[in-house]
Amino acid sequence: MRKLTVKRPSLRALTLPGLAFLLAMFFGALLIAFSDSTVLKHIGHPISFIKAAGVAVWQSYLALFEGSVYNPSLATPHDALLSWYPLSETLVTAAPLMLAGLSVALAFRAGLFNIGAQGQFIFGSIAASYVGFHFHWPIGIHLIAAVIAAVIAGAIWGGLVGLLKARTGAHEVIVTIMLNYVALYFLMWLLGTTTFLRPGRRDPISPDVLNSAKMPLLAGSNYRVNLGIFVALAAAAFVWWLLTRSTWGFRFRAVGANSAAAKTAGISVPFVMTSVMAISGALAGLGGAVHVLGSDFSLTSGTAGNFGFDAITVALLGRAKPMGVVFASLLFGALRAGGGTMQANTNTPIDIVLVIQALVVLFIAAPSVVKWVFRLKNVKTTGELAAKGWNG
């Protein structure tokens, strides 16, 4: 294998994630090929086996692309732009993912592992949905109120974790894993109450939020892409500013780098922990609001889907940097959006996306593997995500 050399320093940061993604796609391709019955029929004949495998993999990955970016067959004589419809779907999926990913990334930078984005996302969705369907307020005010409610709900659920960690030393990973389940059961209980029951329905689904609380559409009624993606991008800019340009962010990073040193320097570690987790929770809660007010409109027990957990892979792939999170969430949003099309049109289930996500993150976390496979030298592999145990 040829040695790859990377010259431009600005590209270096992308080398590792890019190669990790390629490697993950390769393993995904193996999984697709070796589980396909038509491919396995050719197992005795190497040439036709490789051919059949190539066809299966190509079809799957093409469908993945067509479901997430551009599909020429969707265009109509009246509207050629409709072939970009999948891109709108990608943005719709990416927006909540970006916000939840920022939530995890911000906590990471302060040395906290927020597995609880899922629970904070759930509380954000609950608050946004409740304000959205229960109150009748004018356009504009209603949307803002619903968003603020979600932010507050997420901040409380997240801040609680930080407070417990600061006051008692309870490890945030354990607390957030447990609180995710508490949030989920709370949601399931709520959906059974009369307040959250949709009139005329007996299954657990809440009423739709009113039109006045919905996120405005950006590209007309043919596309679902809405203001949410700009909310997410603005949040990314805010997190970037917070971390790199503000005193608070400096304190956050100081605690993340070395909390003992930060304490000696006069930074209040308990305050930082609580406020980081509150902001982190607010971001995840905002993600819930964008999801409910932008595309789903109603609450079900599956409202949060996998957002909170995908967010962790997003933050890890984006190396806990706002810009990285933006790209990572677009990528994983595309995989999610395209995965649905792939499952419908080919023999390949959407769950391959989970495998690819897990492998990407695994390779990012273990750069030595990628370096070994591609015979890389002098590629930057920073260890922002250092190992810490329960007592850390």
Next chain:
Amino acid sequence: MKALSAAQRRRRRSLYVMAALAVLSTLVFGLLQKSGQVVTYGFVLDKEWVLVQQWVINSRTASLLFGLVAVAASGVAFLQFRAGKTIGIASAVGAAGIMMSFLSWAAAGKFIPFTGLLQGALLLSVPLIFGSMAGVLSERSGVVNIAIEGQLLAGAFVSGVVASLTHSTFWGLIVAPFAGCLISTLLAVFAINFAIDQIILGFVLNVLVYGITDFLYKKLLIPYQATWNSGPTLAAIKIPILWKIPLLGPILFDQSIIVYLMYGVVFLISFSLFKTKWGLRTRAVGEHPTAADSVGIKVNRLRFMNVMIAGMVAGLGGAYFTVGGVGAFNKEMTAGKGFIALAALIFGRWTPWGAVSAALLFGFADNLQSVLGIIGTPIPSEFMLMVPYLVTVVAVTGFVGRVRAPAADGTPYKRGESH
């Protein structure tokens, strides 16, 4: 009164909490309850020897009675604490009293199959016990194991598929540990050799196993169900004589082979961890690897081995879902049990018997929830389902009791680096 250490203060605080709960349950469930309804406890499940057929009692009287038992037990525990003795038994009686007081209130006017309740609780805690034992093995030697869920799921998947393909529960049972071991070997390689953050790693491995099993489930197990996903299940084996013991017999000795294997695993681990050379070394490596290394223990090799064994234990526990239960594999059928096992490990303070007790408690809460859900009670089942998680949060915050992980848990060891 002499000054108390932090640990003693915490223990005293947990005693206060128990006493308060005991008084509260006596008042709320006992005194404030409308009288007149009776609660019936059934004690016979099968053809075991009958000691008591059933017990019919006014629910108010029962709640009051059990509440007072709990109050008395709290008192005894407090006296023992003052005298500097262990308070285990009195606390257990107190907790059971509070529990029964609640149950007598919640089941007023209903029939509770008491033996069945406990039997179901044991069954629900089987995967939790296997999972938490995997946690003990791995974390006592210093490797955080969040991937218990993935190891359980891998075991469930592989044993279900193999049992279906071979039409044999035997092979299903044999391969399950290796499936779990495969996942834990990945954990070991990346955590020990590459020194990657073990919490992130465990999380990612869970996602990976979810992804692969979901994928194969849709691609192979659903379309070709007859070949791939219709495995046989293990039958219950009655242990002669023992199963006839009233109350305990049908609960403990009328189970499938996996449950008996579980007894073996629990006894073996709890014995070896504290009574053998291996156990001493494992604990040393988990608490202070540098010291262990200085006396010639190969830290990373021991950790690697323990993590692999942990995976085997969890994998075997995974078989309980398929071969030991319904036979067919279902998408994500472990449903977060691996995380409750983690909770049990933590709540049980990283000790084998503590983890087993916590797992049994969580299993009991789970089963109580479903039994009460069927007969209909004032408490929404969702709140009952929250109990294990809330209890764990309370436990790690140190408000009641104290939990501390092995000192080097999660820290990779490299000779020459101080920690």
